[in-house]
Amino acid sequence: MGKVIVVTSGKGGVGKTTSTAALGAALAQRNERVVVVDFDVGLRNLDLVMGAERRVVYDLINVIQGEAKLSQALIRDKRLETLFLLPASQTRDKDNLTPEGVERVITELKRVFDWVICDSPAGIESGATLAMRHADMAVVVTNPEVSSVRDSDRIIGLLDSKTMKAERGERMEKHLLLTRYDANRAERGDMLKVEDVLEILSIPLIGIIPESMDVLRASNIGAPVTLADARSAPAMAYFDAARRLAGEVLPITIPGEKRGIFGKIFARRAA
Amino acid sequence: MTKMLTDARSIRIKGRSFLAVVLAPDLPFDDWLVRLDDLAARSAGFFLGRPVVLDVSDLPIDRAQLKDLITELAGRNVNIMGIEGGRPSILGPGMPPALKGGRPVSDEAVAKEPIIELRNGEAKPAAPEVRTALQSMLIREPVRSGQSVIFPEGDVTIIGSVASGAEIIAGGSIHIYGTLRGRAMAGSLGNASARIFCRKLEAELLAIDGIYKMAEDMAPGLRGQSVQLWLEGDSIIAEKLI
Numbered sequence: 093m094g095k096v097i098v099v100t101s102g103k104g105g106v107g108k109t110t111s112t113a114a115l116g117a118a119l120a121q122r123n124e125r126v127v128v129v130d131f132d133v134g135l136r137n138l139d140l141v142m143g144a145e146r147r148v149v150y151d152l153i154n155v156i157q158g159e160a161k162l163s164q165a166l167i168r169d170k171r172l173e174t175l176f177l178l179p180a181s182q183t184r185d186k187d188n189l190t191p192e193g194v195e196r197v198i199t200e201l202k203r204v205f206d207w208v209i210c211d212s213p214a215g216i217e218s219g220a221t222l223a224m225r226h227a228d229m230a231v232v233v234t235n236p237e238v239s240s241v242r243d244s245d246r247i248i249g250l251l252d253s254k255t256m257k258a259e260r261g262e263r264m265e266k267h268l269l270l271t272r273y274d275a276n277r278a279e280r281g282d283m284l285k286v287e288d289v290l291e292i293l294s295i296p297l298i299g300i301i302p303e304s305m306d307v308l309r310a311s312n313i314g315a316p317v318t319l320a321d322a323r324s325a326p327a328m329a330y331f332d333a334a335r336r337l338a339g340e341v342l343p344i345t346i347p348g349e350k351r352g353i354f355g356k357i358f359a360r361r362a363a
Numbered sequence: 364m365t366k367m368l369t370d371a372r373s374i375r376i377k378g379r380s381f382l383a384v385v386l387a388p389d390l391p392f393d394d395w396l397v398r399l400d401d402l403a404a405r406s407a408g409f410f411l412g413r414p415v416v417l418d419v420s421d422l423p424i425d426r427a428q429l430k431d432l433i434t435e436l437a438g439r440n441v442n443i444m445g446i447e448g449g450r451p452s453i454l455g456p457g458m459p460p461a462l463k464g465g466r467p468v469s470d471e472a473v474a475k476e477p478i479i480e481l482r483n484g485e486a487k488p489a490a491p492e493v494r495t496a497l498q499s500m501l502i503r504e505p506v507r508s509g510q511s512v513i514f515p516e517g518d519v520t521i522i523g524s525v526a527s528g529a530e531i532i533a534g535g536s537i538h539i540y541g542t543l544r545g546r547a548m549a550g551s552l553g554n555a556s557a558r559i560f561c562r563k564l565e566a567e568l569l570a571i572d573g574i575y576k577m578a579e580d581m582a583p584g585l586r587g588q589s590v591q592l593w594l595e596g597d598s599i600i601a602e603k604l605i
Contacts, residue, residue: 216509242508245526249507291542292526294505 094125096198096208097337098227099269100251102243104214106235107271110307110317112211113141114327115231117316118334120175124206127166129197130180131223132213133189139179142169143314153181156193162200171319176205186219198226216246221254228257229265231298231337235272236284241292244268248295267298269333274303275348286346299333301326302347383444387418392432396439403439415441416462420448429453505541506531515552527567536560548575555594560604564590571599 099112109132116128130138133153139145144167150160155178162178169175178201181188201208212223224230230251234244248266257264270289277283290297301307302325310320318327318334325347332342388395417436419429433443445462446454454461498517505521506512508528512519515534524541531537532548536558539547543561548570550557555572564585569576571594582601589604 242527245508246528249510249529252504252507253510292524292544294524 094202094205094208095229096202096210096227097229097231098210098212098224098251099231099233100212100220100224100247101214101233101240102216102220102247103235103240106233106240107301107307108214108233109137109141109211110311111231111233111269111271111301111330112138112209113316114318114330115334115337116207116209117169117172117175118318118327118331119207119209119338120169120172121318122334122338123174124338125174125176125204126207126209127176127178127201127205128209128211129178129201130211131189131219132211133180133184133186133219134182135213136180136182138211139167139177140314141311141316142167142177144169144177144179145314148179151179151181151184152197153184153188155197156190157188162197171315189219189222191222191225194222195226216250220247221250224251224255226256227251227264229267229337231267231269232293232295233269233271234289234293236270236278236286236289238284241284241289245293248293266295267337268293268295269298269301271301272303273300273347275346278348297344298336299329300344300347301329301333383414383416385416385418385447386436386441387420388422388432390422390424392428392435396435399439414444416445416447417443417449417459418447419453424453426453426455430458433458499535500533506545508545525561527565533557546570550594557594559592560590562589564588564601569599574599 097115099108099115101108112128116126120126128138128142129152130136131152132138139148147167150165152165154160155162155165165178167177167179169177178197198208210223210227213219232244232247232251234240251264251266252258255264268290270286273286274283278285286297286300304324304326306321306324307317307326310317313320317324318330321327322331329347332344336342417433429446429449436443443459445459447462449461451461500512500514500517500519502512502519502521503523505523506525506529508526511530511532512521513532515532517533518535518538519531519533520538520540521531522540525531525539525543525545525547527544529545530548531539531546532551534552534554534557535549537547537549537560539559539561541561542563542565543559544565544567546568547559547561547566548568549559550572553572557571559569559571564581565587566581567578569581569592571592574594574597576599585601585603590601591604592599592601594600
């Protein structure tokens with residue numbers, strides 16, 4: 093049985109879709125079977141970031157409504173053969189996303205894939221609650237600023253009350269992914285510090301993704317950053333986050349923080 | 364023009380919790396009303412004088428249908444005090460207000476709740492409940508933004524922080540072993556000796572026995588400190604805890 097991850101945040105524009113694609117591609121490069129599912133019905137974007145926008149025939153709503161089989165709607169990535177996309181519908185109404193339909197699709201996906209990564213829409217409406225409903229674990233994407241942190245806090249509350257796991261009385265595993273982190277701005281005090289965000293949200297940190305032009309560039313060419321430029325700083329951070337998701341224990345480095353002399357020597361040797 | 368406050372007395376805002384019966388109708392309403400009539404025929408006066416909340420969540424109905432249902436219920440002497448789970452689009456003026464944040468109680472509690480009989484239009488107060496033991500509530504995790512903890516029965520202790528946008532309402536005192544960033548209202552049923560304790564004060568609003576204090580009314584020196592707050596007369600006093 094595969095693991096279901098929801099990538100969620102409450103606030104829009106913090107990097108849910110980018111992170112879904114990047115983590116999906118990173119996990120798929122470990123030779124695990126991964127499907128990324130877009131839950132943002134009406135405002136789909138994951139297909140663009142994955143570079144599959146011209147290959148969408150059927151979508152999640154078609155599958156839920158019984159108009160297409162799951163195998164017909166899944167799009168295999170051209171670069172990684174273990175990576176698949178289940179796109180959202182751009183034209184249909186989001187009310188077509190039914191709890192029963194979502195449950196059926198997720199159950200079927202879990203049987204075939206090692207990882208089912210659900211890209212949640214922003215907000216706390218039915219789209220977002222359905223995306224998290226069947227998750228085994230959650231990646232909470234947060235920017236180091238107050239409004240994003242408070243929205244994430246709200247979402248964590250929902251993860252602990254509105255999901256199947258919570259309703260069965262189990263604990264939902266939640267991980268914080270801090271994105272768009274700018275070391276210079278954090279140093280100047282224009283941004284919340286990592287420890288402040290951790291203190292407010294009090295969930296374990298899975299990675300810090302530095303603010304970088306590489307992310308934007310990757311989105312524009314339609315490739316997850318972990319595929320477009322695997323040596324870039326954000327890609328490396330996503331690779332580490334994916335390894336932590338898979339259960340590895342790695343020390344977390346804060347981007348831009350000067351490494352000690354040992355770190356430098358070690359880095360040179362490794363290179 | 365700014366209004367001048369001529370009266371120094373503050374306004375008391377208090378919380379009360381009542382046990383309401385929740386009716387969750389299903390479609391079609393005609394069939395449901397027949398079943399309701401059947402129930403009412405078997406237990407006369409079940410809804411009489413009880414606060415009744417209508418739960419319409421997940422029902423695909425429009426405003427006219429809801430209005431008809433309320434009229435039908437009124438014809439059966441069932442007075443609706445609030446509507447739960449209704450989309451704002453189906454609610455409107457002249458309808459009971461929307462309610463949210465209700466907590467389920469056991470069926471026994473509903474059965475035990477004394478029915479207030481209506482006699483000549485005047486309500487006879489229910490006999491005060493005899494309490495056997497003092498109660499307290501313990502929460503072992505952070506209270507997140509948007510969550511509210513309402514415990515009129517006694518003290519609330521939280522091992523963790525209370526986020527901005529979260530609220531704690533307790534009949535007794537509130538103890539927070541973490542940072543208080545949201546709202547805390549102690550002594551909500553009228554208990555002037557209730558206190559609020561927190562390890563780090565960053566609160567948006569504090570209230571004891573209906574007297575409240577906003578963030579900007581607090582002394583700046585208390586921000587980020589371990590603080591206890593209590594009521595003296597009509598003002599909230601704060602003091603650092605070591």
